[in-house]
Amino acid sequence: MSAIKCPWTSLYPPHVAPSLETHPMRAETLTEAWAHRVRDEPDGSTIEYLDLNWNATQVNDLANALAVCFQTKGVGYGDRVGVQLQNVPQFALCMLALWKLGAVPLILNTMYGAHELTIILNDASPVGLVSSETSVEEVTKLDLDGPTPWVLCTDDHDLAQLKRQHHEATPSEEGLVRSLLPHLGSVPEPVRVTGDDAALLTYTSGTTGSPKGAVGSHTNLLSVGYGVQQWLDVCPGEGVLAVAPLFHITGAVATAAMALTVGRAPLIFVGRVRPDSMLCGLRNHSVHHILGSITVYNALLDSPEPRIEDFSGLKSVYSGGAPVPPATVKKFEDRFGHYIHNVYGMTETASAVIGVPLGRRAPVDELSGSLSIGVPLPGLLARVVDPHGHEVETGTMGELVLSGPQCTQEYLNKADATAETIRDGWLHTGDVALLDADGWVYLIDRQKDQINVSGYKVWPREVEDVIYEHSAVREVAVVGLSDDYSGERVVAFVSLQAGKSLTPAEVTSMVRERLAAFKVPKDVFVIDELPKTPTGKIQRRVLRNSHRNVRPRKD
Structure with a gap:
């Protein structure tokens, strides 16, 4: 692996180090990284939602109380708890609380139907589930192979209500907020967690078959967090707008986990992401960084409301989830004055691992017309191989394969799928790509398409x-x-x-x-x-x- 050439490091801007090992805030686990933030910046803005603001100490107190609440329900090391919420502060609290226990957030799409939810819950066997009030009754009706998980429900505004009413919130009896109230001021029993321990369970979309649960370790998530923090040049105090759904790997890791643990940045929630809610976030908060799907940017282009001055405070604008058409990039820049930088990642890579360096423009491959998705982020190795696994010549199409501390080591309960996808230390993406002499990666398409x-x-x-x-x-x-x-x-x-x-x-x-x-x-x-x-x-x-x-x- 040491023989792999990495020409792309010459394209890194000055604020990006070629190696993750030299990151100044290096920690072994997400819990350790979070504890460092609370210790070093206890009063720093950490979560912003509507007109409310929680500093690191306040968020940590709530996460501790929720962790103790989970412990009273029997949650311990290695247990999985489903989190099926929109982009609200409670989502971040659940992740922090579960990491404190050595437990694993199982992030669940809010649009899953009964069939999809049944398949995943049967495979993951979570002991509990945090969801919206409207989903509680549906979960109890599912035909599960094992015991039905306990359910805590929460409304989008529960936590905001709690802060405004000074702990006089009145959500439902089995609600998340009411359940943590008796434990405010308590600290969960300490649990020894290592970088190899599971920190997130995320299921693939199932577009090519049955969903598979990619197990993301603390090392996987932190490696992505450190890479993205450098790539976007996120500095302490610079707001990160949560527009990618947190129930998706990009929102959970490249946005939330990064901002909370290593970015030391305010994580700004706007609720359900629409052009009007995004504009409220841009106009009422100090937003410096946005990472969202191309659909988000298309929605802004399709709306008459946004003005160029709404985007004046932005430092980085990135798009992940799907390749960005060059024409859309031009339309957005012409209207709003910002170039959309491509970023690429997978559920299996704990989100973003390839991206266009900040301040650079992605080249276009002359033959395919594809806009480059960028170059590998620090710590990642990339190759393009033929069907037999042999590396192809520079500029030749083949399958993109990746290796690095960002990549998962297994699918839950699926040894055969793991062996098929991860071979000799390389993650086979299933994406057709080419790699040029400078290290730019061009994603041509999915092999199946x-x-x-x-x-x-x-x-x-x-x-x-x-x-x-x-x-x-x-x-x-x-x-x-x-x-x-x-x-x-x-x-x-x-x-x-x-x-x-x-x-x-x-x-x-x-x-x-x-x-x-x-x-x-x-x-x-x-x-x-x-x-x-x-x-x-x-x-x-x-x-x-x-x-x-x-x-x-x-x-």
């Missing part, structure tokens, strides 16, 4: 990026559908900017002018909204399945 038209390969992103160049286009997804003649045909789904119009013929015409004939969509569907995961990823699989039986258009 490649379209085969009469033996010719079509990468959806190449077609999507061309369509994105039209000013009327808001979002686009290109998929392959079965075709009796060519095996598969290219199909495009397009949603439009508010007040704009575009015909299918215009779409096919502009693609035909730029790309080979076999890459031109045979069908174009203009729809109101593209289906997405709650984290903003467009679901090509949903589009494929819903239009599987649609007959091709006769030209």
Whole structure:
């Protein structure tokens, strides 16, 4: 592994060290890193929500009380507790409290239905669950293989109510806030935790099969935290806006865990993320850093409300979760004055591990037209390999494989899937990419999304990026559908900017002018909204399945 070349370190800005080992705030566990923050900056702003502010001491007192509450319910070292909440301060408190106990937050999407939740809870076997009040009854109805976990419910405004009423909150009897009140001033029994211990359990989206639980250790999460803190140049006191859902790996680690433990930055919550709530956050708080999905930025572009001055205080603007089309980057910069930097990560890498250095612009690969996702962050090694695992020549497409302290070592209860994904110390991402001589990584597409038209390969992103160049286009997804003649045909789904119009013929015409004939969509569907995961990823699989039986258009 020492023989792997790392040309990308020459692209690092001065504030980024090539090695994680030299980070000045190095700690072994998240709990240790958090304790250092409380000790060094007890009065520093730590969580901001609505018009309220909690300093590090206040957050630590609440986390201690919640940890003791969890202990009274039997939570101990290694136990898993589900957290199914929106972006509210209680989410951060749950993570801190569970880490103090050596327990593991199991982060759960708030939009999971009964079927999805049953699969995950049966696999993870959590002893308890923290959720919204509306979800409690649904959990009790699930057909679980083992005991039904206990449930603590909380409302979005419970903690705000507690702070405003000076501990006179009146949530439900089994509510999170009421349950921690008797334990204020208490400290949980100490637990010995190491860097190898589990700190987070996050399930893959299941877009390619049954969801798999990636186990993130304290070392995994801290390595990402240290890398992202340097990459974004987050300094103590600089606000980080929580727009990526905390029930997703990016929000939980690259935003929340980073800001709370190593960034020593105020974590600013705006509740459910919409253009209006984001604007409230930008206008009413000192926000310096944003890391969100491209959907967030598209929503801002689609709204008439934002003004360029709303973004004047920002130091870094990053987008993860899906590749950013060059046309969207240009639109955002033209209107708001900020360049969107790409960042890439996976559930299996505890979020962001590749990104465009702050202050640099991502190059575009001439052949594929792909905007680079960046270069590996400190501590990460990256290669591109062929189907046999052999490294390909520079600039040649293959599978992106990664190695470093950010990468998970296992999927929970799935030894075969672990062995298939992690081979000889390298995490196989399933993403088709190329790596240039300077270390820039270009993500071409997911291997599973490649379209085969009469033996010719079509990468959806190449077609999507061309369509994105039209000013009327808001979002686009290109998929392959079965075709009796060519095996598969290219199909495009397009949603439009508010007040704009575009015909299918215009779409096919502009693609035909730029790309080979076999890459031109045979069908174009203009729809109101593209289906997405709650984290903003467009679901090509949903589009494929819903239009599987649609007959091709006769030209």
